[in-house]
Amino acid sequence: MNRVLSISLWVGATLLLAAAVHAATLYALPNIVMRTAIARIGAPNTIHHVKRADATSRGVVRPSPDLLYSICPFDLSDGPLRVSAPVPADTYWSVSAFDGQTNNFFVKNDKQISGKTDFILAGPGTDMKTLPANVVHVQSPTMSGLVLFRTLIFSERDFARIDTQRRQATCAPMRARPPEPNNGG
Amino acid sequence: MRTSVKILTVLVVGSALGLGATYVTAVHASLPGGVCDGVWHTNLSIGSSSGSPYTRARVALHGLLALNRSETMYYTATTDAAGDPLDGACTYKLKGRILDARWWSITAYGADDYLIPGTDGHYSFSLNDVRNNAGTNYTVKISAKESGRYWIAVKPGRFSLTLRLYNPDAPVVADPAHADLPSLTKESCA
Numbered sequence: 001m002n003r004v005l006s007i008s009l010w011v012g013a014t015l016l017l018a019a020a021v022h023a024a025t026l027y028a029l030p031n032i033v034m035r036t037a038i039a040r041i042g043a044p045n046t047i048h049h050v051k052r053a054d055a056t057s058r059g060v061v062r063p064s065p066d067l068l069y070s071i072c073p074f075d076l077s078d079g080p081l082r083v084s085a086p087v088p089a090d091t092y093w094s095v096s097a098f099d100g101q102t103n104n105f106f107v108k109n110d111k112q113i114s115g116k117t118d119f120i121l122a123g124p125g126t127d128m129k130t131l132p133a134n135v136v137h138v139q140s141p142t143m144s145g146l147v148l149f150r151t152l153i154f155s156e157r158d159f160a161r162i163d164t165q166r167r168q169a170t171c172a173p174m175r176a177r178p179p180e181p182n183n184g185g
Numbered sequence: 186m187r188t189s190v191k192i193l194t195v196l197v198v199g200s201a202l203g204l205g206a207t208y209v210t211a212v213h214a215s216l217p218g219g220v221c222d223g224v225w226h227t228n229l230s231i232g233s234s235s236g237s238p239y240t241r242a243r244v245a246l247h248g249l250l251a252l253n254r255s256e257t258m259y260y261t262a263t264t265d266a267a268g269d270p271l272d273g274a275c276t277y278k279l280k281g282r283i284l285d286a287r288w289w290s291i292t293a294y295g296a297d298d299y300l301i302p303g304t305d306g307h308y309s310f311s312l313n314d315v316r317n318n319a320g321t322n323y324t325v326k327i328s329a330k331e332s333g334r335y336w337i338a339v340k341p342g343r344f345s346l347t348l349r350l351y352n353p354d355a356p357v358v359a360d361p362a363h364a365d366l367p368s369l370t371k372e373s374c375a
């Protein structure tokens with residue numbers, strides 16, 4: 001009887017540990033995937049214009065060869081970012097933002113905004129009232145994540161023009177105005 | 186058995202089982218079925234932060250940076266109409282009509298979820314290819330051998346297809362199982 005009880009206890013402990021390891025890795029996976037993707041893209045808080053996807057592309061799984069991706073991995077721990085880009089008039093275009101758990105928390109497309117997108121991206125805990133009121137505010141649920149611009153290559157003939165325009169997107173830290181130079185007075 | 190050996194066994198076997206379970210249910214698993222339209226499968230929770238931890242882990246791994254349904258709908262096919270896994274050693278016929286979305290494309294991916302090397306840029310078929318032609322129907326060959334004008338190139342070995350609908354029409358968003366997506370049949374195998 002003692003032996004049966006002892007075996008049950010050890011087997012139970014093994015299964016408990018298995019369940020705990022399974023749950024922990026399952027919940028951690030999105031975060032690990034996001035960190036890996038961000039690390040592959042490059043430096044945070046600046047925009048990276050990814051070359052058109054082909055068979056050598058390894059940044060993100062299942063890339064679309066018909067879209068141009070521009071990506072800004074962000075780290076908002078030093079303050080908000082200002083994100084802006086021209087919105088093309090004649091093709092599908094979208095700007096989306098994903099948090100550190102891979103969740104999509106913001107998306108707009110070219111049917112919803114025209115001309116230009118311009119917004120401030122702030123981290124959790126930011127007092128949004130302190131930000132300039134004349135610009136759209138977007139709050140990320142996590143400090144790190146990424147902003148992704150998609151531009152459709154609707155015709156091969158127009159590729160150069162589409163590519164040039166999407167490269168005008170910017171993403172940079174919002175800084176206080178630098179102090180006036182001190183000229184000895 | 187000494188207690189230390191037993192504890193070590195519990196640690197090793199327990200961790201291995203836990204990691205194995207994660208591998209089988211999230212890493213190795215494809216996206217959960219959710220909704221099907223013919224050979225095409227989609228998951229309605231893609232692009233949202235809802236869904237079970239399993240769905241979220243699978244979407245993170247296999248559909249990272251996907252958008253919500255009204256923005257883009259993603260369907261995947263891993264088998265043909267007969268239910269056989271897609272193999273680049275075979276030739277397939279993809280037959281359909283212009284889809285109900287602002288823009289759409291169908292792209293082939295290798296077993297590693299990346300575009301297939303050595304296919305000379307013939308990765309996908311899209312509205313761009315049919316827009317300038319008369320009629321609304323098309324037949325696309327999917328094979329390792331070059332085959333005509335409408336051709337998606339693959340290589341021998343497992344592959345899968347992703348069908349993307351950008352800004353799909355409202356009826357498709359409401360009823361993703363009846364989007365009238367193209368049929369996919371096997372013609373022959375090398």
